[in-house]
Amino acid sequence: MGRALIGTCFTLLLGGQLSAQSGVNLQAKPIRDSLLVSVLNSGELQNLDSVGPDEDPQLAIRLYRMAREGSCVEETHWVCSYRYIMAVSEYDELPNRAVFDLGEVGEIRNIRWLASTRPDQALWEVEVQNYPAHAVKQNPKLVVRMKRYRLDITVQRVAVTSID
Numbered sequence: 001m002g003r004a005l006i007g008t009c010f011t012l013l014l015g016g017q018l019s020a021q022s023g024v025n026l027q028a029k030p031i032r033d034s035l036l037v038s039v040l041n042s043g044e045l046q047n048l049d050s051v052g053p054d055e056d057p058q059l060a061i062r063l064y065r066m067a068r069e070g071s072c073v074e075e076t077h078w079v080c081s082y083r084y085i086m087a088v089s090e091y092d093e094l095p096n097r098a099v100f101d102l103g104e105v106g107e108i109r110n111i112r113w114l115a116s117t118r119p120d121q122a123l124w125e126v127e128v129q130n131y132p133a134h135a136v137k138q139n140p141k142l143v144v145r146m147k148r149y150r151l152d153i154t155v156q157r158v159a160v161t162s163i164d
Contacts, residue, residue, distance in 0.1 A: 062087040107132040124151040
C-alpha cells in the first residue's frame with residue numbers, strides 16, 4: 001500500500017512537471033488590469049542606457065511613461081503630462097521582480113545614476129518638471145516649476161525623497 005501511494009505521488013509530481021513545460025495550446029484570455037493594459041498599449045520605454053552606472057548594475061530597471069493629453073496648449077489636444085511606471089528586477093537565475101507606479105507628473109528629466117554601496121540597490125537623482133519640455137516650447141505662457149528627487153530603488157520598494 002505504501003509503495004502504491006509513493007508511486008501515485010511520484011506520478012502526480014512528474015505529471016505536474018511535464019504539464020508545466022511549454023505547450024502548443026494557444027489561448028486568448030483578456031487581462032483586466034487597466035494599468036497593465038495601458039502600459040502595454042501606449043507606454044513608451046525610456047532609454048536608460050546613457051544614464052547607467054559606471055559599473056555593472058545589480059538591478060535591471062525599466063522606466064515606462066504613458067502620455068496624458070490636456071489643455072496646456074490652447075486650441076489643441078497636447079501631451080501635458082506623463083504617468084510613469086518603473087519595473088525593477090534582479091539579474092539572478094530566479095530574480096525577484098516588482099513594478100512601481102510613480103504617478104503622473106509633467107516630465108521626469110535628467111536622470112542620474114548615483115554610486116551605491118549595496119549591490120541590491122540603485123540610487124537615482126531626477127528632476128521633475130510640471131510640464132513636458134515640448135509643451136513649454138509650444139506654449140511659453142506656461143509657468144514652469146521643477147523639483148529634484150532622490151530615488152532609492154530596490155525590488156522591495158522605491159523611496160522617493162525631495163532634494164529641494
